[in-house]
Amino acid sequence: MFVPTTRRPRTARPAMRRLAPFATAGALLVLPVLSGCTDNTQSSSGDGPSADPRTLTVAASDTACTVSGTGAPSGKLTFTVTNSGSKINEFYLLAGDGLRIVGEIENIGPGITRDLVLTAPAGGYFTACKPGMVGDGIRAPFAVADSGENTSASGDDGELVAVANANYASYVRDQTDSLLTGTEEFVTAYKAGDDAKARALYPEVREHWERIEPVAESFGDLDPKTDLREADLEDGQKWTGWHRIEKDLWPARAKGYQALSTSARATYADDLAKNIKTLYDRTRTLTFTTDQIANGARGLLDEVATTKVTGEEEYWSRTDLWDFQANVDGARIAYEGLRPILQQRDPALDTQLDTRFSALQTLLDQQKSGDGFKLYDEVSKSDVKKLSDSVNALAEPLSKLTAAVS
Template identity: 65%
Template sequence: MNRRLVIPALVAGLLLTSACTDNTAATGDARTLTVNASDTECNVSAAEAPSGTLTFKVTNDGSKINEFYLLADDGLRIVAEIENIGPGLSRDLVLTAPAGNYFTACKPGMVGDGIRGGFTVTDSGEDVGPKGEDAELVAEADAQYASYVRDQVDQLLVKTQTFADLVKARDDDAARALYADARVHWERVETVAESFGDLDPQMDAREADLEAGDEFTGWHRLEKDLWPARAEGYTPMTDEERAAVADRLVADTNTLYDRTRDMTFTASDIANGAKGLLDEVATGKVTGEEEYWSRTDLWDFQANVDGAKVAWEGLRPLLQRKDEALDSQIGQAFADLQTLLDKHRSGDGFVTYDQLSASDVKELADSVNTLSEPLSKMAGVILS
């Protein structure tokens, strides 16, 4: 879940002049930029780069886990992102960017509005994107992934409507039974949903990530009302309040449905989306923070892994041509992680998160990290 990246346009404008400092570094390549992210700054080595394949080499110099984003000119749509950058660690974000205006953003602590700066991609005069056989393979991957996204959103819409009807009817047992199954379809395409920055906070914000004045809506607002046992002193929603939240969730899901009908994806979109889904596992699901009330985190965990695997599989023909060893490493890491997840199955789903031991959680976290490392290299390889 992308936590509160959307900020008002006026605030974004005010941040442009001070948030991301131009501290140009001599990388020897105008398309390779360094980013020094701290708890208070987001220093990008240049404020512009020529169109083509860009690499942002992000180092976290702060004390908090950080994230880095490239946003479209509206300040809402996420073009590409990397999450879960621990203190002292470095990560690369590789993407293909056409000419245009963008924002860069760091997000220390993975909360708040982010430290933003303006960024321009100038027209290099070169064709942006793959060529020849690579272009054909990317086109196939795009068609497959776009179809997958549409199918998942189709199923999400149907199940969300059913879930909302059950919530409004106060058929809580049936609503609780459907909750995790319906959310699977959101989690499988979560990074695509997050790319629409206005929808994600409304549909998937966790209460712990809200700031003063934020409205608590969406899936997790209803989750809390259905599983209030861990909410000390909680006052249940009235029928009217429940209906308002449920109807808004359905309306937002319809908006997501409309926006994904004609979406297309570049190779960097798909590759970075796969890595982004693993980041979602690392920052929320494996820690048990995502589904705080229902404890259904392992359903989300599996769905994020499913979506990442579909993205990788679509790019495999291209990746195998460029680096067969990396492709094999990713495949083995996916298989090993799935074996661990399968240990915690129960019926058609999984055990609840509270049934995991500390060693279970560590084992899963280590396996996620083992997969994350080679998966993070995929974009750089296929765009080379």
């Protein structure tokens, strides 16, 4: 069984971490408790909008994702998705943060119609189609109004566990989809010498890695090739990956630094792209258990405490707050996926976690600048202390999550 490990202090972090697999390959079990999908190749409901406001049609193509409505009353929703394009498509209902997958249908072939049936409480969401099953997809806001109906999760623990595990696997695949697409764009800019574009993309693309870092780190052969910091290099070890390119893009703190040649840039860029593609391939069939998800949430917060809040991770670019936010995102998504189980078993712990995640996010929001964050050098010592204290306050109840849901 996998127990996520956090990075050791940079003076002692090993080059090759031998971790047990975070998850095992196998088929996913999805039960229609929180979300579900049904093959509906003969459906006639895709002909037009339904009189039932909870039944919607989705016209998916290679370039469009047209939903018959921009909202619905809370309760059991049905999205009938017809793929008129030439590529295999996917359809998602995402939570308001654009990260958590509430429900999805995968592998919708050209000419196929399928139904996504799920129960959605009131709130803001996004619908998304993903032509070719890569990238962030074609998204649009979707509002669910309060109908007054009870939409709380029902079913026994076994059903809730199966849904939580399957939905987290979907989330990991979605993040590696975006990571692969973003990495390809990043390395193309870097190889072309478009440093301004590469610098802009660097922290944004890395967020997808950081959100699922325990999963990425579980592959002991890939992690040191992609995410090793210079301070952690052992004698004779070759340095590759994100942070090698980071130093070349932000050399100001490196005394006497010699910029990489065009050919060297291509070598490092191609190597990074190859390793991210390998990660993408390996996550296609991963499955998870509740203890792995909960331990992963704890591991992500440990990452924040040991390398992000200290400003060690992005030494050259100072983009640590992007990583900080992404680690918190990943921990929160893992927790929220387990909430239906936790609310039944330990509602007091659920309330405490919800409150402390919100408090930490409030502090992070205060560090935003434009579409991103302040550079870490611009964060005051008092604000760093507040962030650190909030991380520690969240870490204590989060450490109890695994026992509560396993």
